Amino acid sequence: MxxxxxxxxxxxxxxxxxxxxxxxxxxxxxxxxxxxxxxxxxxxxxxxEDFAYPGADQIFKDRGIKLKSGDGNIILAATCSPGMLEIDARPINIGRYCFTTTGASGRLSLELPSTVGVSTPVNYSARVVLVTGTETKIQDLKPGTWTGVGETTDPQQRSFTTLEITTTLVK
The missing domain is CATH 1.20.5 (Single alpha-helices involved in coiled-coils or other helix-helix interfaces)
Structure with a gap:
């Protein structure tokens, strides 16, 4: 049991x-x-996405322009051709920077010292923000024009640095 x-x-x-x-x-x-x-x-x-400009350090070393950030609709071109956004800086003919513009609008933050003029494509208006010392200037640019900016329009002929470019497609 x-x-x-x-x-x-x-x-x-x-x-x-x-x-x-x-x-x-x-x-x-x-x-x-x-x-x-x-x-x-x-x-x-x-x-x-921090919108940092790709390859900015190398571009600065090679070409002397500091590209910071943007939305990808304003891109630095290797060479200039008609219809591009062009920024001229001193020294003249060496400080020539061209950008392709795409999309309905674009934004690019940069540092380009001694800016003297901007040429806009026929289908885009632009706005540039420039600074010298503590003074900031904002210039609105019409499509298809070359416009003097910075020292070329300053009564004291001070050097201005371009800090931002924005573009808008004109219909």
């Missing part, structure tokens, strides 16, 4: 262990499934 009782107790224990193992495995799988579902419902962190 003792053997039967012992067998019954052992059988109960083995059964309980087996059942708890199955329940534990299901709970573990269910927990993993819940965790997987939760991570699938959680969007990844947003990509942060």
């Amino acid at each position: 003792r053997s039967i009782a012992r067998a019954a107790v052992i059988g109960t224990i083995v059964g309980a262990v087996a059942v708890s193992g199955i329940v534990g495995a299901v709970a573990a799988d269910g927990g993993a499934a819940v965790a997987a579902a939760a991570s699938a419902d959680t969007p990844p962190p947003p990509a942060v």
